[in-house]
Structure formats: structure tokens, C-alpha cells
Amino acid sequence: MALIVQKYGGSSVANVERIKNVALNIAKNRTNNKIVVVVSALGDTTDELISLAKQINPKPSSREMDMLLATGEQVSIALLAMALDAINVPVISFTGPQVGIITDNVHTKARIKEIKTNRIDTVLSENKVVIVAGFQGKTPENEITTLGRGGSDTTAVALAAALGADLCEIYTDVEGVYTADPRIVTNASKLKRISYDEMLELASLGAKVLHPRSVELAKLYNVPLCVRSSFINKEGTLVVENTLMEKEVVVTGIAHDLNVAKIGLFDVPDQPGIASIIFNALAKANINIDMIIQSAMRNNINDIAFTIPKDDLDKALEIANNVAKEIDISEIVFDDDVAKISIVGAGMISSPGVAAKMFNILARENINIEMISTSEIKVSCIIKTKDVSKAVQVLHEGFELDKITDQQQNKTLA
């Protein structure tokens, strides 16, 4: 009997009918497996709660925000437990704090430090389905925390790791991981398998299908992940340790991310530690910096540009302006009309010229590249938002991702 952790996202439980369908799917899987279910808040609940909060306080404290948002998943677990009970599946639900998901104290963006599994172990041994609220936990001081957007994926993988589960299934509104966003590239291919590293890059680069932290965690604890549709019973995409795909296919997928803003600092004094002052101040506010470019020094003065999530722009500009008063920065500019486009593939490591090919394809279409960043298995470029669709399409075609065959994919199954 295998132990499977299943995660159902907000769209999978958006209404009464869908909750009942999820219950049926769990019941079906339960005949051969022990099941732990992680569930998100119903549909748009989280957004609605945030909007309500902002009507009351434009800058709500992050502690109270966690207090508010944690209710969303608590509603889901109770309703899903009732739906299972209605079809005679023995079940019990737990909130994150209740079941012992211990996090640090960074409210609204907490990280899981530990999961106490004794309560779940006991209930599983009683042959019950366990439902756990995603996205939430508590600090050792008993404060309620949330893990940030997409945190339910992280809860699911962390639980799978802590429980030593055989598989972690992520049920969502798409059928799996595609070579590019199918809404932009109509002939995008669904991947049968992808490596943790590739998925990590894709997720980090804006493919919405999995939260990057969850992939990181899955890789760290070697938890086999499966991304599949909660609406259609079809094979999804398996995310596992390195596959052989890189030998067949250089580029596995194209990702794009519209949640990007660029900040430029002009005439930053070229003294040791200046960059660390700026980036420490942003880190303290829990703002993730993505790309950083420091221009060549002229006259002991630098220009620095960096990108951040668009949501953090106001906060980042406020911080940058405060820092600018302390050190001698002449001008701060920003651009929130940019996006990031990336190619990802473990095969790049052994294939020189992939980045150059990407730049050529974009140049041919007159798409201007504003910033570039590379890793061993990806190349990312910042471009104007208006160019995103075109860029995804021409890169998908240029790297022949529409021609990934089932045969190629099957070959990769070692």
C-alpha cells in the first residue's frame, strides 16, 4: 500500500460540485493507497479576503493578514472532509498549526522549519484519509503564519517529504507541464517527464504550474512529483531526478513571467559595500531580487539595475529612495512594463551556442533585450511586455519544441 500526498488547488475546489468531484477522486485512489490531501482556499477566496482587508486598512499588518488569510484553507478542509464523509470515506481534517507545521516568523512569506508527523501517522494507521490545510503553519510561539502565494504546493511536498510518501500529486487546472504556455503557443507539447532542475527553472521563470519552492523542496528530499488535471483523468507530467531527456532535447521549455519590474539606480558611488547596503535593505523587507546588472565603472561611479516582482515595486522604490538619501545616488528610475522570457533545458550544459541562438531568434523579430541572466540550464532575457507573446512563439518554433515526439519522450524513461 503506497502513501500518496495529493494537493488540490483553489480552482479544483471552487464550488460545491467540484468539491464533491475531488472527494470522488480521493475515494477512488484510496482503495489501494493511504491518502493525505492538501487543499487550497476555495476559488478566489484569498483574493477576496485581501480586497476586504485593503478596504479597511491600505497597509494591513502582515501578522493580521495571516490571521485573515489562514481562514480560507480552513473552510476548504472542513468542506472537503464533509464531502468525503457524505460518501462514507473515514476522514479527518487539520489546520496547519493544529497538525504541527512549524514555520519561521516571517508573516505572509513564512518558510517551513519542521513538520511533526505523529498526529498524521496515528490517523493514517486508523485507515482514515487525512486532510491538511495548505499554505499555513505556526511559529514555535503559536503565531499563525502563511507561506505566501503558491504555498499549498510547498505544504504538499513538505508533508510528502516528512511522511516519506511514495508520490506527491499536484492536481491543478492544467493537464501537466508544457513546453510553453498553451494559451500562447497552440501547439505546445505536454512533457511526460521533466527533471527537478528544469522544473525549478521553469517554475522560477514564471510557469505557473508549480511553486518554485515546492520544486526545490521536492528535489532536496527527492520526492517524486506528478502534475495533473483535477478535471480530466489523464496522465500528467512526472517531475523526478535527472531524466535522460537532455541527451535528446536541448531546450525543454519556454517560460515567461509578467510579474516583473525593473529598477535602475544611476550614479551609485563605486565604494565597497554600497551594493550590499541597497540589497540588504531590500532583503530585510523580504523582497526577492532576481537579475542584477552593474554597468562598467566610469569615473568611480556605477549604474545598477535589478528586477523584482511587480507586486513589490512600491515597497522597493520607497526603500531605494531612503537608501538614496544616505548614499549619493543621483537618480532612481523604474519600468514596470517589462517581462522575463526564458529558455530552459538540462541539455544546455553540453550544448554551446544555445544562448546565442536565442538572441538571434529575438533579434530577427526586432525584440529588444534589456537584461540577460544565465545559469547552467537556462537563459533569461528582460523584454518589453508587448513583445512577450511573439517571443514565446518564435522561440518555441526556433527550438523545435512543437516537434518533441512521444517517441522522444518515451526514450527518456530510463
Place this chain on the structure above:
Amino acid sequence: MALIVQKYGGSSVANVERIKNVALNIAKNRTNNKIVVVVSALGDTTDELISLAKQINPKPSSREMDMLLATGEQVSIALLAMALDAINVPVISFTGPQVGIITDNVHTKARIKEIKTNRIDTVLSENKVVIVAGFQGKTPENEITTLGRGGSDTTAVALAAALGADLCEIYTDVEGVYTADPRIVTNASKLKRISYDEMLELASLGAKVLHPRSVELAKLYNVPLCVRSSFINKEGTLVVENTLMEKEVVVTGIAHDLNVAKIGLFDVPDQPGIASIIFNALAKANINIDMIIQSAMRNNINDIAFTIPKDDLDKALEIANNVAKEIDISEIVFDDDVAKISIVGAGMISSPGVAAKMFNILARENINIEMISTSEIKVSCIIKTKDVSKAVQVLHEGFELDKITDQQQNKTLA
């Protein structure tokens, strides 16, 4: 500096504007007092959650119901904390489980066993307003429980008792305790003071203004209660230890309760212990039995009639039918078209003939009395639902409650 516990009901926080008004009221009171706030779920949230649950499972488990319903108050505390923060009042919110409200394990109808006040004490000493979710707690085994309808009043009084508060203010949508329901008796008078015992009877008898358990608790721990409007800044009704009012006024108020159903058991064998079999079975299901009448024995056979809350009728009939199979009961009948009407007043103890006067007044209007029950300070009658309005009006007039003057009330302030 006094310590005041303030409780705001669901209608007081039904929307963003009202939440902001509550915040302003707290801020005003805070200048001279330490404030602990207990708050209910927003408006009709609890009813909406129940309706959602029933769509998924007509008989949801009470544990999962508590999991679901507890979210309502958690939303309220977070939003109210945000509203106070927005006007620069230092504040922190706590769920019931978080702040150490420990209950028994009777889900959906739990009773408070203990309140750990150390966390609240610490925060009060930091000069912060403390907001606590009403209606909820946890068992020693960390299970989330709710206290049943009106439980937020109970939370407030229990907190006031545990903290040794100087006053417990219950803010609601009426201006205080009236001699009868003002929607039925237009010239009903607002009482300035009422004793715990009288309030307890009124609350138990259907006056919705306070939950009877909260009054019981207030009496037990001698917590001064004040019932007042959250919309209009007017003196409310003070509920305290025996006032002198009984010397002036025999009957203090008329209560009525529509949430009543009557069950009749015919031809119950007259053997010792039979009644206890029936009523134990009902008690096990947490059904509160109100009046019980056992008819005079004839041929070793009894008829038993009793009343219960209308909400519990289906469950009670099911239990009664099961019991009927074991012991020899010939027929079970019920009537859910009845109501209870009561007169309350500490002055009755020393005034004989009050009950007789009540029966006379009702008889004069051809209102049939189906069951009667009395205590030292009240007389209750079961009548047909259609007669309720008329009965309240004629009793209010008959006992001259419209003539309670401010002078009489002021005299009672010892």
C-alpha cells in the same frame, strides 16, 4: 485604569463601515481603560457557512462543522485589528484556541473549562488592545470547538471573569433589555437595571439579547454586565446582583420563544426508571429538555409530554422512536406550532397570585394554555404560535409594564 471586556455581535461588524465604527468606539474607550474585545462573525457569515456545509453533506460531522464555523470569527478579529491599526491603536488579535480558551469536547456545543490568561495579561501590560475571537476554543487535545449559538457572549463573560475585569459590555443591535420585545409591544420600556436571576430567566425564555449561559456565568463570577447599542451612544441596561427593583415592580419583563416544539409520549409503562431511559437518551444527544409534564397515572400507564428547541425536533423524534421500540410506548406525537410565553420578576417570590393573574389575562383573550412551568421568579406557558403577539401585548398591559417610570427605576439604584 479599569479593565473592560467589550463584546460586539455580528450585526455590529456586518460591513466595512461598521467595523470602522467599532474601532472608533474602542479607541474612545481606550483612553481611560484597558480594553479586551470579543467579536462575533461578520453579519450572516455563520448562517452562510452552515448552508454551504449542508449543500455538501446534509448531516455534517460536528467536528468538521466546528472547523468550518470557527473561521467566521477569525475573519472578524483580523479585520477589526486592521481597522484599529489604521487609526494607530496598538492591537493584537487571537483566536480562541490560540489564546488558551480550553473547552470540553462536545463539538458545536462546547463548554469553557478554563482560560489561560498569561498571553492576554502580557499584551495588556504592553498597553495594546486585545481582540479575541468569540464562540470558539479548543479541547486539551487541540481540537477546535465552538460554543454554540450566542457563544460569543459566553466568551466575553468568561474572559471578564478570568481576567477579573471591572465590566463586561455587550454591544448589540438593541439599546438594552426591554420589558417585552419592542417589535411586538411598541411601548415596551428599557430597563436601567435588572438582576442576574431575572436576566437569566428572560434570556432562557427567549429574549434574544443575551445568551443564558453568559448570564449564568456572569452571576457565578459576579461580573457586572452592560447591554447597550453599538449604533447609538446611549446608556444601556446594567445586569448586576439583586437590585431593589423587586420591591417596586413584581413583573420585570415578558419573554417569548418561538424555538419550541412539543413531543408527547402516550401510554408509557409506569415503571421506575422509564423516564430516565428516555431523558438520558436525549441528554446523550445534547438535546436540552425544557418543560416536562407527566400526567396522572391510570392503570399503571402514564402520558409524558416535554418541550425541546425546535431545531432538535428531528433528532429527538428519532431517539424517541428508538426508545419506544425498547419500552412499550403506544404512540409518539409532536407539535412544532407552539411557543413559550413567560413573565419574569424577582418580585414574584413575595407576591402570591401572580401566576393566577397571568392565566386570567390569557383566558380573557381565549388563549389556550397547553403546558405550564414555574420557578420562584417566572411563570411560563406553552401556547399556540398564532397567539404569541396577542399574549405578549395583553400581559405587558395587564402587568402595567408600560408604566414602569424612570423614577421607579432610579429608586432601585441602591
